[in-house]
Amino acid sequence: MDPDQHSIKQYLQEHQEEMVEMTQRLCSLATENPPGHHFEECVDYLEEIMRARGFATQKVRVPLEYQKKYLPPELWDKPRFNLISRWDTGGSKILHFNSHYDVVPATEGWKTDPFAPVIRGQRLFGRGTSDMKGCLVASIFAAQALRDLKLRPVWNLEFSFTADEEIGGECGAGFLVKNKIVQPDAAIVCEGGAGDSIMIGHRGVLWADIHVHGVPAHGSNPGAGINAFERGIHLAGRFLEYHQRCLERVTQHEMDKPHSRRPSMTLGGVSGGGSKVNTIPGWFHFTIDRRLIPEERVASVIREFQAILREAKRQDKTLKAEMKILTGFDAALTDPDSSLCRAACQAVRAVTGKIPNPRIFGAFTDLHFFTNQARCPTIGYGVEGNGIHGHQEYLVIPSLVKTARVYAEIARTLP
Ligand SMILES: [Zn+2]
Known part of the structure; x- marks a missing residue:
């Protein structure tokens, strides 16, 4: 492990508790979709987080006319918000991290309060922990680690925290990409793959x-x-x-x-x-x-x-x-030989010690907006967990650090 890799690991391990707390606080904002509760509250909290870390922010409200085009009438009185945040490192290219902050409604059967996540051993149980507020937190801490350790990436880093992935994404990632509000050169959608598996597309x-x-x-x-x-x-x-x-x-x-x-x-x-x-x-x-x-x-x-x-x-x-x-x-596809995929494979190997497994997934995420519309290489990768959309959703706590390390490695090593 090179010394920078080592200091990133140490930094993130020291911040694991903070990452868990931020995930808990984000999950306590019950952004259930449909219909889209607490969206503005959540975006405001995320804006506060990014500003406190010195990153520029842009809060984007989706125009009602646009919303009416894509969402059913019963959702027209629930405004859709997205947050963009940027770390301009002086580079000429943009690496984009996308996470959706909406969650599917809490189903029956939860033994604990789905919106007050609890720790049981190595697991954090709650709605949205692994799908995907934990992933979102990992991406923020990856950038924070690089900045605090003065490991300025060659590429500018850009983040979008978006609405509506759970109902098709048109007013979330779709809105930002189709209207060219974000125009990345490569993107990581922070869910899909996990551990040694890297999502390089979906059906x-x-x-x-x-x-x-x-x-x-x-x-x-x-x-x-x-x-x-x-x-x-x-x-x-x-x-x-x-x-x-x-x-x-x-x-x-x-x-x-x-x-x-x-x-x-x-x-x-x-x-x-x-x-x-x-x-x-x-x-x-x-x-x-x-x-x-x-x-x-x-x-x-x-x-x-x-x-x-x-x-x-x-x-x-x-x-x-x-x-x-x-x-x-159409299916979303990223070239496994793209510099993003190569950097991701190297990063996953360095962090997990396993041979990475790039795969196309059966189920879709917002990834296709980036491959099919923004036409940039995009991978899907996030925290390890289980039970998404069910009543026992959890994330594996140590994977917050591992995932943030993978993100930081990719940002640090992209040529
Ligand atoms: Zn998701």
Whole structure:
């Protein structure tokens, strides 16, 4: 270990307790999303933290018009805020750290208060500890360590603490990237990989809502109406057959899990229709969550969906159905030979002592905004933990230091 690596390790170990406390305080702000509670409070606290460390800050409120474009009406009275913070080291390039500060709502079943994180042995239990306020804290302390130890990185460091990852990210990382409020040369999304695993991309996604129209009539005389539910389940059956055909497609990329190597499809995550037990249902709808392997393109999957609808209508002239696209993007991919990936692999190896494992993940994060929109190499890496979105979410406390060390190493060694 070189002397700088050693002093960073020592510095961060001495600050572990402070990192835990900051994570606890951040988690006590219950930024549950939906609907988006305590967002401004959280951003104000983060601004205070960054200013106290001498880093410039920029609080960004998403314009209501923009919010209305992407969020459902029930969220329009909850303003969306993001915080950007910068350490201008005099470099010509920007390394960006992104963390989302929103959390999924606390589900039933917590044995402790999800918003008053408690320490049990080596673990910190609470909503948002590993997804992902602990990661956010690790990124702040990485910068603090470098600054206090006078190890000025060659690249400027930039941070974004963003809203809405848990509901698609359009008013969070998506807003900042698409509007070029941040324009990094490389980015670390502080979640996804952990330990020796580095996320270098994720599958793409297409979310669609299929709406079937029928004609309501009295339930005693089904022939008098058109049953939207019955037509809907036939149509869903066609999508199930299509899913089977899709499973023959296998990616050539290294994936995190065996099931991620193929496309997947979840039908009916949201579904429903009709109005009354004795009325022929006049409408029925169901959603489709289709995940794309890196070789697939959203545009062609949309065409495949349209072809299924066309064929169904050709065979049943009474079928009236339409498809609404809710969201869609191609897989996110970062070149494993990029200088960011190489620096990340070296850093993970130096800190964990293990051979790093760069992988493409089955599930998505905000990472695609950086690879697909900002077009910069991006990795996903954060603290070790478990139970995200569940009622036993925790982070492994010593991994706060390890993760901050990895971030600091990457920032310090990027050429
Ligand atoms: Zn997350």
